[in-house]
Amino acid sequence: MKAITIDAYGETPRITDQPEPKVGPDTVLIRVRTAGVNPVDWKVTAGYLDPFLYVHFPLIPGWDVAGVVEGVGPAVTEYAPGDEVIAYNRQDHVQVGTYAELVAAPVRTLARKPAALNWSQAGGLPLAGLTAYQSLRATDVGKGDTVLVHAAAGGVGSQAVQIAVAQGARVIGTASERNHDFLRSLGAEPVTYGDGLVDRVRALAPQGVEAALDFVGGDAIRDSLTLTGSPSRVASIIDPEIAASGGRYIFVRPDTDDLTALGRLADDGKLTVHIDKELPLAEAAEAFRLSQEGRTRGKIVLTVS
Numbered sequence: 001m002k003a004i005t006i007d008a009y010g011e012t013p014r015i016t017d018q019p020e021p022k023v024g025p026d027t028v029l030i031r032v033r034t035a036g037v038n039p040v041d042w043k044v045t046a047g048y049l050d051p052f053l054y055v056h057f058p059l060i061p062g063w064d065v066a067g068v069v070e071g072v073g074p075a076v077t078e079y080a081p082g083d084e085v086i087a088y089n090r091q092d093h094v095q096v097g098t099y100a101e102l103v104a105a106p107v108r109t110l111a112r113k114p115a116a117l118n119w120s121q122a123g124g125l126p127l128a129g130l131t132a133y134q135s136l137r138a139t140d141v142g143k144g145d146t147v148l149v150h151a152a153a154g155g156v157g158s159q160a161v162q163i164a165v166a167q168g169a170r171v172i173g174t175a176s177e178r179n180h181d182f183l184r185s186l187g188a189e190p191v192t193y194g195d196g197l198v199d200r201v202r203a204l205a206p207q208g209v210e211a212a213l214d215f216v217g218g219d220a221i222r223d224s225l226t227l228t229g230s231p232s233r234v235a236s237i238i239d240p241e242i243a244a245s246g247g248r249y250i251f252v253r254p255d256t257d258d259l260t261a262l263g264r265l266a267d268d269g270k271l272t273v274h275i276d277k278e279l280p281l282a283e284a285a286e287a288f289r290l291s292q293e294g295r296t297r298g299k300i301v302l303t304v305s
Contacts, residue, residue, distance in 0.1 A: 274298030
């Protein structure tokens with residue numbers, strides 16, 4: 001099969017021929033249609049996650065996938081060949097990822113593909129959607145709350161905005177001015193990030209906000225703690241040190257129930273995935289470059305078949 005690989009940390013990803021993955025007892029073989037691109041993908045290939053993940057070479061990056069079931073392991077009863085599925089295919093050992101024509105994904109990482117999403121949108125849903133969903137749950141966001149979403153126009157932020165709105169929350173989202181209309185279209189009230197953010201948020205919400213989600217880092221945690229007055233309702237996917245302040249550090253987990261809930265939101269018309277750039281598999285290096293720039297509105301995806 002064709003796959004994107006590297007043979008050592010720091011190499012430029014390239015397309016190569018690789019053996020087809022083995023299908024274990026609890027895994028499903030997926031013919032990949034699209035693979036979502038996430039910042040963690042290029043961070044893995046750079047070696048940033050080496051301290052706590054076993055990584056083997058040649059390495060195929062990627063944890064997001066949307067595709068069609070081609071085969072199932074002997075213990076699998078939930079899926080059958082021909083089923084359309086999505087997965088956040090993070091496993092304990094990193095080697096055989098989703099930037100490939102075929103991927104074997106454990107059942108615990110899978111859910112049915114939402115009918116309302118096309119293949120590109122489906123491939124961009126799992127990691128970002130689960131991160132947003134689990135961050136909102138960790139901060140107990142619900143009806144009537146005002147929540148501040150940092151980097152609200154990005155892949156995770158744009159989905160967090162929609163999910164929070166669907167839950168009945170008021171959303172204030174930070175973004176550059178060029179993305180303000182985009183945030184309004186999602187149901188958020190936009191503010192420009194940077195110096196003076198606390199004052200700009202208080203102009204919209206004089207009493208502050210009930211919860212805040214940090215998807216960008218920098219001063220976001222400090223500003224969030226100031227605006228909420230309640231560290232337990234501040235979550236970050238960037239800085240683990242937030243736990244020392246009483247906040248929540250989020251490292252997204254595969255979860256079939258959560259992924260299914262996201263699918264229901266999509267099929268109910270309450271959640272979509274904005275695709276900023278769609279590239280062929282062979283252009284994974286360009287996808288990494290665009291992701292590293294940090295200016296993506298929504299998601300980047302690779303089309304495979």
